[in-house]
Amino acid sequence: MFSSPLYRLNIVDRPLAKGKGEVSLSAFSFLFSELVQYCQTRVSNIGELERRLEDIGVGVGLRLLEILCFREKNSKRDIRLLDVLKFVHTSLWKYLFGRQAKDLEQSNTAEDEYMISDYDLFVNKYISVPKDMGALNCAAFVAGIVKGVLDGAGFRARVTAHFVPMKGQPKPKTTILMKFDSAVLAREHRLPSL
């Protein structure tokens, strides 16, 4: 039945593609817009819609972690909080957006909260949010990807996306807020300091 030599192999025995391929951004945007519209038919409010987008992102993030660790880190995974954050800010962002994220900050008020912010995430490029749904940020999908990566690496966190209006900038920036589980921080404190 399996006549093609490549597909006769079990999927884990096949070589992992190099990942240089590109498709048009429109193709992605068309698909993403259908995805948002589909999710919208199954939810009753914006919070749920964002949560659904996030769930779909998580599936992507879990897989991206595997691919990126395999390609860039010699199959090694970071175990320190700061390293993981740097990985998200640099490697993951480069992979997703072709550049590293603008800022990576720790919250002033809470030790367990970190933020990554950036402008012009491609998911929002062709999306105009209607006025009555003002709080919706389709970057929830990117938040989901980040959550997938963090969860997969063993750093459980609640990840949410927010618009932050900036003075002197026409567009708000998108901040991805990561709030880590208390267990993650407890573990981090037990490990010897860097």
Place this chain on the structure above:
Amino acid sequence: MDAINAEIFTLTYGSMVRQLIADLEDVNEVNKQLDTMGYNIGIRLIDEFLAKSKTGKCIDFRDTADKIAKVGFKMFLNTSAAVANWNADSTECSLILEDNPLTDFVELPENYAGLSYCNVLCGVIRGALEMVNINVSCNFVKDVLRGDDVSELRLKLLSQMHETYPYKDDD
């Protein structure tokens, strides 16, 4: 045209299909939903295709199939398809996908053998052609994910309306 890493596209599509399976719980429903989504994409995508591809009117259905395979797939998925297996009166043909970015990283579990994973493509082609007054039916007859050696999309011309001038809609 702006481009994006193909793997993100692939993984997003995969995640979406998984969500559909979880929501709809029936592969036939999922196939239908994918086709509908594809159709919605197709009716919008044709505008961009016509605006950016600089192709003129198709002379006949053979020309149409060629443009889909060589220009359309190239433009949006950065791959191309071969057109083959024409029937005698040139109303049916197959698009053979050489390299389908949607199927990377995918393994179809046995209990989902009925899933037409890339069904969205059928919808896209159907929707896009409908906007240029060509009605087709489109479905996968071979799929690498089901163990075939290639993915084959069967395209069948149902009817073709000729626009007549003056257009009635514009009154």
